[in-house]
């Protein structure tokens with residue numbers, strides 16, 4: 001029963017069978033399971049273990065998409081916005097797939113009355129799922145198929161006639177089953193890892209829209225408020241790494257500082273210091289777009305103030321990996337172009353390292369003479385040529401011409417190109433990586449390599465440290 005669970009749970013899971021067009025629900029597991037697995041990935045991976053027998057591919061109807069919030073999601077606590085997705089990893093097809101996102105999507109799922117959503121089967125035609133105020137329905141999305149993530153969000157909000165709703169949608173990359181397909185939500189956020197957008201595209205599920213406004217019950221509101229105050233004070237302490245709302249430019253400076261320590265991914269990992277990367281970023285216009293209740297506010301819009309894309313507004317989020325995937329790895333250094341191209345990745349629904357590593361590998365293969373213009377539909381793949389990069393990106397996500405070679409991801413594409421190309425294809429188990437040059441922090445790289453999900457994220461086997469002080473036994 002909704003609300004009968006204290007301690008931040010709503011008590012219900014939504015079940016959707018796309019093959020049968022059936023929607024049902026089940027009660028959240030009991031206290032013994034919740035105390036063990038808590039929520040989000042813990043609970044999601046437990047369900048995945050139970051629901052998916054060995055031998056199925058990420059694109060099989062049997063592969064479930066398991067979205068879970070945690071007991072803190074939706075409470076008035078700093079950054080309490082997390083929602084995770086567990087499924088079979090599309091990019092490796094042999095490890096688990098783990099992804100997570102922020103924004104309003106998880107919060108509204110809780111407030112619509114559900115802790116999680118489990119989606120199985122495969123629809124015959126494109127559909128989207130509309131979850132609202134304790135109810136859910138499937139709606140036709142044939143007219144949305146082919147639209148990018150941002151346009152899909154705008155259309156669906158109009159269709160459900162609820163401007164306060166949150167929409168998570170795939171783009172052409174997920175529809176066309178490209179490596180690194182992601183699910184974008186609330187414009188500034190995404191489930192980026194493990195090719196989850198392509199696992200969703202295989203189900204012909206274009207999007208999930210949610211609205212709800214039920215309060216989330218807690219066991220001890222007074223005690224929670226005391227914790228919230230302590231938490232806020234800790235965040236306000238000088239020297240805390242996160243930025244405060246309104247300091248988007250400072251975040252950019254911090255990012256630059258951090259990468260001076262770690263190293264950028266430059267020209268497909270061949271250089272890791274680029275004095276021009278990051279120059280001129282502060283001349284663009286940043287507007288913080290913090291998630292509800294978050295004092296850190298890593299998400300931002302950036303309006304390009306100069307150059308070929310002057311006036312364009314990119315809707316991005318904290319972490320610079322995607323900026324390296326659209327910028328330094330391709331030797332694209334002009335700030336406005338980097339923000340524009342990063343936003344194109346988001347709109348087309350492809351994760352930055354999957355797209356960036358693949359295009360960079362192709363550029364290096366072209367430089368080394370392994371492929372020529374006759375292989376690339378006449379394109380000259382020259383480092384730093386942003387127009388060529390965007391052209392390749394579109395060919396890849398729409399599987400046109402040379403893009404058909406690139407769409408399965410950097411590992412398979414390099415094998416298809418042949419020669420020494422697999423030697424300079426950057427990936428982990430065929431999946432994307434956390435796109436910095438981690439050769440100055442081997443502990444982190446090691447964590448990504450041995451982490452169960454492949455690539456990033458790999459919590460539990462990750463250690464933020466600069467060698468030689470490993471920091472753990």
Ligand code: SF4
Nearest residue numbers: 079102291294297298
């Ligand atoms: S603004 Fe950034 S730090 Fe804050 S909750 Fe959202 S994603 Fe997390």
